[in-house]
Amino acid sequence: MMENILNALVLLANFLVVPGLAYGSQLALGALGVTLIYGILRFSNFAHGETMAFGTMAAILATWWFQSLGISLGPLPTALLALPVGILAAMVLVLTTDRLVYRFYRKQKSSPVIFLIASLGVMFFYNGLVRFVIGPNDQIFTDGSRFIVTAREFKKYTGLNEGLAIKTTQGITVVAAVVIVAALFWFLNKTRSGKSMRAYSDNEDLALLSGINPDRVVMIAWLLTAALATIAGTLYGLDKSFKPFTYLQILLPIFASAIVGGLGSPIGAIAGGFVIAFSEVTVTFAFKKFVTYLVPEAWAPDTLLQLLSTDYKFAVSFAILVVVLLVKPTGLFSGKSL
Amino acid sequence: MSFLLGENMTGGYGGADILHDCTIGVEEGEIAVVVGPNGAGKSTAMKAVFGMLNLREGRVTMKGEDITKLSPQDRVKKGMGFVPQNSNVFTSMSVEENLEMGAFIREDDILETMEQVFELFPILKDKRRQPAGELSGGQRQQVAVGRALMTKPKVLMLDEPTAGVSPIVMDELFDRIIEIARNGIAILMVEQNAKQALNIADKGYVLVQGENRYTDTGEALMQDPEVRKAFLGG
Numbered sequence: 001m002m003e004n005i006l007n008a009l010v011l012l013a014n015f016l017v018v019p020g021l022a023y024g025s026q027l028a029l030g031a032l033g034v035t036l037i038y039g040i041l042r043f044s045n046f047a048h049g050e051t052m053a054f055g056t057m058a059a060i061l062a063t064w065w066f067q068s069l070g071i072s073l074g075p076l077p078t079a080l081l082a083l084p085v086g087i088l089a090a091m092v093l094v095l096t097t098d099r100l101v102y103r104f105y106r107k108q109k110s111s112p113v114i115f116l117i118a119s120l121g122v123m124f125f126y127n128g129l130v131r132f133v134i135g136p137n138d139q140i141f142t143d144g145s146r147f148i149v150t151a152r153e154f155k156k157y158t159g160l161n162e163g164l165a166i167k168t169t170q171g172i173t174v175v176a177a178v179v180i181v182a183a184l185f186w187f188l189n190k191t192r193s194g195k196s197m198r199a200y201s202d203n204e205d206l207a208l209l210s211g212i213n214p215d216r217v218v219m220i221a222w223l224l225t226a227a228l229a230t231i232a233g234t235l236y237g238l239d240k241s242f243k244p245f246t247y248l249q250i251l252l253p254i255f256a257s258a259i260v261g262g263l264g265s266p267i268g269a270i271a272g273g274f275v276i277a278f279s280e281v282t283v284t285f286a287f288k289k290f291v292t293y294l295v296p297e298a299w300a301p302d303t304l305l306q307l308l309s310t311d312y313k314f315a316v317s318f319a320i321l322v323v324v325l326l327v328k329p330t331g332l333f334s335g336k337s338l
Numbered sequence: 339m340s341f342l343l344g345e346n347m348t349g350g351y352g353g354a355d356i357l358h359d360c361t362i363g364v365e366e367g368e369i370a371v372v373v374g375p376n377g378a379g380k381s382t383a384m385k386a387v388f389g390m391l392n393l394r395e396g397r398v399t400m401k402g403e404d405i406t407k408l409s410p411q412d413r414v415k416k417g418m419g420f421v422p423q424n425s426n427v428f429t430s431m432s433v434e435e436n437l438e439m440g441a442f443i444r445e446d447d448i449l450e451t452m453e454q455v456f457e458l459f460p461i462l463k464d465k466r467r468q469p470a471g472e473l474s475g476g477q478r479q480q481v482a483v484g485r486a487l488m489t490k491p492k493v494l495m496l497d498e499p500t501a502g503v504s505p506i507v508m509d510e511l512f513d514r515i516i517e518i519a520r521n522g523i524a525i526l527m528v529e530q531n532a533k534q535a536l537n538i539a540d541k542g543y544v545l546v547q548g549e550n551r552y553t554d555t556g557e558a559l560m561q562d563p564e565v566r567k568a569f570l571g572g
Contacts, residue, residue, distance in 0.1 A: 192442075195431070195439065198430065199428050199431060202429060202431060203425055203428050205425070209410060209422070210443070210485070211443035
């Protein structure tokens, strides 16, 4: 009996907790970028998914280059070494975009909806740019060792029926997310520039009165967003694979995360990321085997006990988004209402 | 020659003029109060002096220097502090961070100034780690005034600092404002509570429909039967 419970828990950990944590971290990093832009520039940046794709693409190209030179990180993916290149490329891209597109609308003091539509245009442009450079197909760029713990090792070590596998990319994703989030919060709460960004987001007029330079705040917001987007995108690409189209799709769960947590609230973006990720994974998980372990044999279910087929996983974030907007439009951490 | 003077100001927010040939000013270490009925353009006159609205005519001078064309930010650098009437604190930030942001343009050590603000408003020292949005109305106003004091201004402009606070808190705030003025800072403020404000004022301006109606010392305005009847409730 005890063994059955353990088996059930390991099963849950393997198929639900570990993937959920990794996916949640990726969403959280993505949502942080969205929330930062919303907090500072006050619009929903629809080009964020494509910014992730662009940064990741640059990181992939750098990875291939490093690989061709024979540079590697041993057991870790070479892409980690290429990340700074990707981040730099994304920074150049978003700053150029801001200069050529968004700055014009800022000067016009356009309403947020105009910015939003402009960001849609930017999204299509990035979209084409990425496909033009690297093509629309799947790219696999992960190398190094594939697993931290394999299912077989785990089974041998514990003697359980169920194995627990942790992919290197999943481990890296979670560790990286923790480090990045800690660094971001340190920046926002402890440094002068970070505090000035919070002040600007809180009360723009008073921030201007206090002599905070809006151009600088906007620039830092874009730089941070480019870094966050590239890291989130590269981690996602390492974990799954890189295909430009998936970065368009991931925009929905990312926005859902940011809104569920409360737009403009960094802590909310992180909480939202995990709420969405775990809902998605839980709702599309087949609980048959899990229940079979726990109940007497006679009660074992015949069906898969799966609430939704995985094809519908995006419906989950949509449903949560709708509920949150209806019930608590400011999100869990009371950000700005849409 | 006043220390800070908005002379013959005419202008509005685009469209019709709100101010008509309006003049307000203040001397060093003095308190000047602008009173008048609702819609008299009191707040607008303050904003005009602070450069938040374009003047069609007239000029603003500080120590004789023409600053009409300067942006509000540049006026802060020149030694002006402004406490707006509404949303005058960073609600999501702690009291201490509010003060830090107030001193954003300063490059030197701000701890001493912060201590002075805490001396002036001791309650803020106890609440320094609390978000300003969680404070009471009176405490919030103290944060707002403290934030403006962080640049060590030579002149402090207050737009209805006692709006929405209880009479006891109002007296307390006025006491603090007198204390600030004694330290040599000129104070120009708009007040809804005309009587109490004129009581502490060295100079008073009564505005009506964007024009100067009466200008005198606070005491003289308090004695003036016409002013008493029309604006001070007898």
